[in-house]
Amino acid sequence: MLALWDLQKTLSIRGVLLIAALAMGGCSSQLADMTPADAQAHPREPGTYLPVHDLPPDRGQATIPLEQRAKIEAELAAARDRQAVAGKEAK
Numbered sequence: 001m002l003a004l005w006d007l008q009k010t011l012s013i014r015g016v017l018l019i020a021a022l023a024m025g026g027c028s029s030q031l032a033d034m035t036p037a038d039a040q041a042h043p044r045e046p047g048t049y050l051p052v053h054d055l056p057p058d059r060g061q062a063t064i065p066l067e068q069r070a071k072i073e074a075e076l077a078a079a080r081d082r083q084a085v086a087g088k089e090a091k
Contacts, residue, residue, distance in 0.1 A: 064072070
């Protein structure tokens, strides 16, 4: 009987402490709002949207010539085929 009384007593104390902690947590201020006295104030308004329709300037470099691009694609395809064969042999 004494153990049951102690259990009920500790549960109620823990419940009160939990409610008090939650209530005190709701009253606290955010750390981001707390600034030192010599710090500059942060603007509260959000920044402007990014310019979606503004295109970057044209590149000064030329694109890859077609024959060089075909050579690179052939090298990549050969490397892919070698890796596929090596993967099948490893299994």
